[in-house]
Amino acid sequence: MKPMFHHHYLRLTYVLVVFVLLLTTIKGYAQEERIVKQKAFEHVFGDAVKFDPVMLEKVKADTPGKRHYVDKDGDGKPEEVWFIDIEPRHNENRRPILVKVIDESGYLEMGKEPKKCGSLWVADWHADGMVDVVINYRDLDGDGDLDIMEWFTYGKKNWRVNIDGLRALVSTDDGDDNLLDYDIDYVYYQIPCQNHSHFGGNESFVAYYLNSERNKWIPYFENPFLFYDADNNGITEEVIRVEGHEDIVRSIRWSFNVKQVAGKQRDFDVSISACPKGWTEKQDRDSDFKMFLPEDQTETFNIRGIPTGPVLKRATAREFLDTVTWERVIMTWNENNLNIAFDDPDDNIERWEGIINAASTDSGFYMPRIGAPDCGPLNKRYELLLTPQGPNEYYFNPADSRVHLKYSDRTWIHVDYDYDKVVDMSYAWLDTNHDGIMDRIEIDFDNDGQPDDSWDIAVSRIKPIRWTFQDLTDVLTPVLDNEPANKYFLIKMLTSALETTKKGSGENPILNLVEKSMRDKNISEDIARRLIDSDKTMMYYLSLIQDSQIAKLKKSAYKNKSFWKKFNAARSQGNTQYMTKLVKKHFKLDMPKEDYLTWINRLRKEDKKRVAWNNQWLPPNWGWESEKAAFRFYLGHFDLFGKRQWLDTLIMPTIAEIKNYHFDHNGWGMDILHVGKTAGCGGVTLYVNDVAYPVRNETEKGNPAFTYRLVNETSDKVTLEFIAKGVGPENAPYTVIMRPSAYAGQVHSSIELVVEGGSPGDKVELGIGMVRLPEETFYSNEVSGTMGSWGFQDTEIGWIGMGITFPPKEFIRFDNFKEEHQVVINCKSGIPITYHIQGDWLRGRQFPCFPSEQDWFDTLDAFAKKINDTL
Numbered sequence: 001m002k003p004m005f006h007h008h009y010l011r012l013t014y015v016l017v018v019f020v021l022l023l024t025t026i027k028g029y030a031q032e033e034r035i036v037k038q039k040a041f042e043h044v045f046g047d048a049v050k051f052d053p054v055m056l057e058k059v060k061a062d063t064p065g066k067r068h069y070v071d072k073d074g075d076g077k078p079e080e081v082w083f084i085d086i087e088p089r090h091n092e093n094r095r096p097i098l099v100k101v102i103d104e105s106g107y108l109e110m111g112k113e114p115k116k117c118g119s120l121w122v123a124d125w126h127a128d129g130m131v132d133v134v135i136n137y138r139d140l141d142g143d144g145d146l147d148i149m150e151w152f153t154y155g156k157k158n159w160r161v162n163i164d165g166l167r168a169l170v171s172t173d174d175g176d177d178n179l180l181d182y183d184i185d186y187v188y189y190q191i192p193c194q195n196h197s198h199f200g201g202n203e204s205f206v207a208y209y210l211n212s213e214r215n216k217w218i219p220y221f222e223n224p225f226l227f228y229d230a231d232n233n234g235i236t237e238e239v240i241r242v243e244g245h246e247d248i249v250r251s252i253r254w255s256f257n258v259k260q261v262a263g264k265q266r267d268f269d270v271s272i273s274a275c276p277k278g279w280t281e282k283q284d285r286d287s288d289f290k291m292f293l294p295e296d297q298t299e300t301f302n303i304r305g306i307p308t309g310p311v312l313k314r315a316t317a318r319e320f321l322d323t324v325t326w327e328r329v330i331m332t333w334n335e336n337n338l339n340i341a342f343d344d345p346d347d348n349i350e351r352w353e354g355i356i357n358a359a360s361t362d363s364g365f366y367m368p369r370i371g372a373p374d375c376g377p378l379n380k381r382y383e384l385l386l387t388p389q390g391p392n393e394y395y396f397n398p399a400d401s402r403v404h405l406k407y408s409d410r411t412w413i414h415v416d417y418d419y420d421k422v423v424d425m426s427y428a429w430l431d432t433n434h435d436g437i438m439d440r441i442e443i444d445f446d447n448d449g450q451p452d453d454s455w456d457i458a459v460s461r462i463k464p465i466r467w468t469f470q471d472l473t474d475v476l477t478p479v480l481d482n483e484p485a486n487k488y489f490l491i492k493m494l495t496s497a498l499e500t501t502k503k504g505s506g507e508n509p510i511l512n513l514v515e516k517s518m519r520d521k522n523i524s525e526d527i528a529r530r531l532i533d534s535d536k537t538m539m540y541y542l543s544l545i546q547d548s549q550i551a552k553l554k555k556s557a558y559k560n561k562s563f564w565k566k567f568n569a570a571r572s573q574g575n576t577q578y579m580t581k582l583v584k585k586h587f588k589l590d591m592p593k594e595d596y597l598t599w600i601n602r603l604r605k606e607d608k609k610r611v612a613w614n615n616q617w618l619p620p621n622w623g624w625e626s627e628k629a630a631f632r633f634y635l636g637h638f639d640l641f642g643k644r645q646w647l648d649t650l651i652m653p654t655i656a657e658i659k660n661y662h663f664d665h666n667g668w669g670m671d672i673l674h675v676g677k678t679a680g681c682g683g684v685t686l687y688v689n690d691v692a693y694p695v696r697n698e699t700e701k702g703n704p705a706f707t708y709r710l711v712n713e714t715s716d717k718v719t720l721e722f723i724a725k726g727v728g729p730e731n732a733p734y735t736v737i738m739r740p741s742a743y744a745g746q747v748h749s750s751i752e753l754v755v756e757g758g759s760p761g762d763k764v765e766l767g768i769g770m771v772r773l774p775e776e777t778f779y780s781n782e783v784s785g786t787m788g789s790w791g792f793q794d795t796e797i798g799w800i801g802m803g804i805t806f807p808p809k810e811f812i813r814f815d816n817f818k819e820e821h822q823v824v825i826n827c828k829s830g831i832p833i834t835y836h837i838q839g840d841w842l843r844g845r846q847f848p849c850f851p852s853e854q855d856w857f858d859t860l861d862a863f864a865k866k867i868n869d870t871l
Helices: 002-049 053-061 190-196 314-321 469-501 509-515 525-533 535-555 561-573 576-586 596-604 652-657 853-870
Strands: 068-070 080-084 097-103 119-125 133-138 148-155 165-172 203-211 216-228 238-245 248-256 270-275 328-333 381-385 394-397 402-405 410-415 425-430 440-444 453-456 463-465 611-614 622-626 630-634 637-643 669-671 681-688 691-694 705-713 717-727 734-743 748-757 764-771 775-781 786-792 799-805 811-816 820-826 833-841
Touching: 002 119, 002 133, 002 148, 002 165, 053 068, 053 080, 053 097, 216 314, 238 314, 328 402, 381 402, 402 469, 453 535, 453 561, 463 469, 469 535, 469 576, 469 596, 509 535, 525 535, 525 596, 561 576, 611 652, 611 705, 611 717, 611 734, 622 652, 622 717, 630 734, 637 799, 637 833, 681 734, 681 748, 681 799, 681 833, 748 764, 764 786, 764 799, 775 820, 775 853, 786 820, 786 853, 799 853, 833 853
Parallel strands: 622 734
Antiparallel strands: 068 080, 080 097, 097 119, 119 133, 133 148, 148 165, 165 203, 203 216, 216 238, 238 248, 248 270, 270 328, 328 381, 381 410, 394 402, 394 463, 410 425, 425 440, 440 453, 611 622, 622 630, 630 637, 637 669, 637 681, 681 691, 681 764, 705 717, 717 734, 734 748, 748 833, 764 820, 775 786, 786 799, 799 833, 811 820
16 A cells, blocks of 8 residues: 555655646746836836835835825925825726826826826836836826827737737827726726727827837727817717728728717717728738828827827828728618617627628628627618729718618618517618619518518609718708608508508507517617617608508508509608608598607606605705715705716615715715815805804704705605704894705706895895815806816815806805805895705716816806806
8 A cells, every 4th residue: 555655645746846837937927928018118118117116115005095295306396196096996806006107297296186187107006016007198288188198008919910019099189178088907998998988079099009129109900090079069970990000901980970969979870881902802801901091191190209100190081081992882871770789788888989880791792890899780771882983972862861872782771670689671772773873672571582562762852962971961950850750640640541451450560669668578778768769760660660551551452543653652752741641631531639749758758766865864964866966965064976977876765775975885976075064065154244154053952953854856856945043143043945956867956045034134145155175176257157166185086076056146256265165145035046056076977087177167157057048
């Protein structure tokens, strides 16, 4: 037994030795790679990316989040600030994340927060003394806000780049709205960073890699990605993506957001995706591409003193691309207005990249996908041009209310109306005389490959259009404004007509789905809401219903030749109103009692509760909220909760169960204001004969004495009432009545205030207060009626804004005290006065990188103008 035991012991020892050696080797390789990575960063940034070991240990040993300032030259102004980043967005497997911020513009002050402009942010995962990411937030014009974001990482070679080394993503805020890209761990993860990176307005970004031998940044992959917002309304109407390598173009995608909807920044409708000359179906991405950017159509830059290769010039990109003859082109039209990733149920945001086509794989009609993730093959209109003979041409045909790509070789829609990913019916457009204009439509209702209905579409009124936002909007706006209602009435007539031919034949599963507000087993509540709320989606669905009801009527027993001759002629012209008139007349029908707007508004009506209140979780606290913002009141203090705006959350019903809301670990947000013994944001002081009487009571004893009640609550508005008695002089006290309200969809709370009592001869003024932040920029505007601030209280909360809007005609003065700001306004006994309060929490914004204080003040002024215009 002993020799056998000895043999097993030796074998086990050998395995352990090998395992230890393997681990040692792996660690050695990892450390070697870390050193190579560090050297690569040092090549560009020098000493800036080196971590002083003494300072490193000092910061690690201190309280996480605490700022440590470095004044190297002893002039009292720091050049650096170090800290362990405690923001909750970062991943645990990267913590602790040490950050060194290097001031490059002279903005950093001792004890104050570093801003994301004019500074270099160096991030070190695990605080091990080696750099992992560098982000350079640049202020080009010295106005104190963000202009360019340069994002540096280290990458290994792959199919896009054949060398290891530094990568740079450079985002430019061309429109100066101070919103750029979002990070987690100081890097970009597609999900969820894409939903919080602005990718809109007027912006550009380019991807580069560093070729050290050439000492040059080489543009590759997306070079550039261009976003345009010509009217500066905050909604991107146009986006162009060029993919290539230096001056070689491998593909382009060019998308539009037509007839924009207020508040919907990402709502793209159509794209052109194209392969350039040199592309072949066989080689696809590995083709020998022949399209080179002309020198006069490119621009170059410098990144940290190193030149870049050429990228397409933003200023002339559209004009240039419009002249190109492509090797293959596909138009993708988002018929159902749902532009989300087709095969990823966890990624259902509206795509920011524009419309990404699904690959067309049918023999003889191949077209690769340009970008990812694509919008899928269903409910999109595809128009494929196999061998263009010149630059793209487009036209609008009123007969089918659509914009088309001229000379398309194949045009189709595969309909999946109930989202079970099975084709329910298919449309095909045909060019029967090969003149480049489609003149016939066929529909296969049972998807057996054979058309079940078809009709000619008139071409006499076609209008050539340019591939511009303005041309697309000009021809499609009247369609979207009028045609849904026209189709609704036609459908009503057709359905009634079918019922006269055979009871029950008017039933239509697509109409039934719409009548259920798009709710179905395959459709989530969120998607159903998006679909039913969209006029563009309704245009598509009403077209499907209209065409299927016409096909059924054609197959019915109704064979009146005179009717069908007139009806088919009207259909060929796209004259929906005349078709409706014909059906009504021949079937002797009455128009429906419910018009289109009444019908669609009924379907869109949301019973969901969007406001709430609570007074039980921590007396004497009373809270009230919309799904966008929450407030609380206690003993005269007004407080603010910050919410993540995109979540639409009500917290008051369950606030007693919430884990400590003074910290940002609840998902929805947190309490964002340290009120102390001040007014908070909106508390008041009554001035009687120039003597100040704060309407607050820190002890709950004596006066003022508070009582509270709910005034009214609906699903869209909640109003509370707080009454303070015994305010002011003891011999002639006042009662101050405050009625705050929250409104569905709104971030503000209105406060109606009435003062009663006192002596008739008293001089009475009202001071509305706002706590001073330790670090803040204060703003006041007596003309617009606004008072606000943007600043910082502590690292747990981050940057916040506060705002008070008051009636400008009642303005008297602004006062500044040690702990709070006040606006003082006229106040008359018994006469109500209304002011508004609101807060802004940077972390709660969908796009938090990096709005300036002026952006917040502009928001307050715009809100004040809206309120004053309403009054």
